[in-house]
Amino acid sequence: MSAPSGGGKTSLSRELIAQSLYLEGSVSVTTRPPRPGEKDSVDYYFVTLERFEQLQKSGGLLESVRLFDNWYGTPLKHLQEKVANGIDVICTLDWNGLCQLKQVMPDQVVSIFLLPPSFSEIRKRLVQRNQDTMEVVEKRMAEFYLEISRWKAYDYIVVNENFMEALSDLQHIICAQRLRRSYCSEFVSSLVEQL
């Protein structure tokens, strides 16, 4: 799932994970300092730049991306273990991260672009969140302009105008995905064998 900052991806992911069976969040590794209330190993694995570079070099990260002055990455081993155990994992990535993910797991990625109803709305949310300086808000807006130009790389588009509606949209996508032919092939094969 990709979204601009303030697009609601964190709160929507949390709620989806709280409600769904066989669905977990991906805990990213980051070099950015924790925000108030964020916990290590739950919200992120908070690491030093040295440790991050070590992970990168050893192939321990599925993808890594620099956002402003901080690095973010997805630990590959955790993700593979979960998927092998039949657990779907929500990763919040930007377009670049999505491309890297698709290279490693081409047949197992479903991509969703979470959009605000308008540009003025996204700026308002960033300002209201009150976590960033105006300079960072403008940087994030510029980042978003670039991101949205890549919307054609995504399978699904969800507009987050209303939290509950966006949540329900995401649930529909997850449930429908599990009904796709490729997900059900084991069951159908066993039925055909009864013939």
Add this chain to the structure above:
Amino acid sequence: MSAPSGGGKTSLSRELIAQSLYLEGSVSVTTRPPRPGEKDSVDYYFVTLERFEQLQKSGGLLESVRLFDNWYGTPLKHLQEKVANGIDVICTLDWNGLCQLKQVMPDQVVSIFLLPPSFSEIRKRLVQRNQDTMEVVEKRMAEFYLEISRWKAYDYIVVNENFMEALSDLQHIICAQRLRRSYCSEFVSSLVEQL
């Protein structure tokens, strides 16, 4: 949507149409006589073989299929009008009908194969329905064996073990489909134009 006879496609379609906005059923043309309670222009357009052949020749049918001694067809004009008006239409077709539909509207077809939980279950339902002789039941079972061998032509697989669960599965598919990138391109384009 394809399903074996007794797979529940008629009752599930009816319930989906009753619940959903912008969703209608396709009324087929048939040469078979009405069953008790079936109404002309609602359940089917009941026509003579002569009229059916006339429609076929004039290109008025999207697809036509012979099942046992009767012909079934989907009137093309109705379907195109509805789709042009933003209405999604549920067509219940067999594999052959699906292939013909995909040829005429390649980018607008989402295919769902509705399966019984087991073969013994489908035979039981056909016998309980009490509409057909045992000979017809066996004919329908043979038809089903052929149909199920083509399951790889379908986008989604729904198992109808429990009516309410199958209904909910179908609703997830319909809702998710409307969130696909191709459905949302108008909105995203208008958002990008604000840049």
